[in-house]
Amino acid sequence: MGKHFFDYNEGDFLHSISDNMAINSDGDFLMRMGDNMAMDMDSGELHCISGWSDDNDDD
Numbered sequence: 001m002g003k004h005f006f007d008y009n010e011g012d013f014l015h016s017i018s019d020n021m022a023i024n025s026d027g028d029f030l031m032r033m034g035d036n037m038a039m040d041m042d043s044g045e046l047h048c049i050s051g052w053s054d055d056n057d058d059d
Helices: none
Strands: 002-008 014-017 021-022 029-034 037-040 046-048
Touching: none
Parallel strands: none
Antiparallel strands: 002 014, 014 021, 021 029, 029 037, 037 046
8 A cells, every 4th residue: 555656547646545456636535447447436537547557466
């Protein structure tokens, strides 16, 4: 937890609050959909993000 990512759609940084949820500086929540994709929980839009790898993928 506590990782930082860049949201290319919004030009903003995200801060992870759990393994699959993040929040941006506006207080919007995004859910991890893949290593480079997250879904805005309000609008349902998909956002391209910098790498958000799943720690469980290393197994």
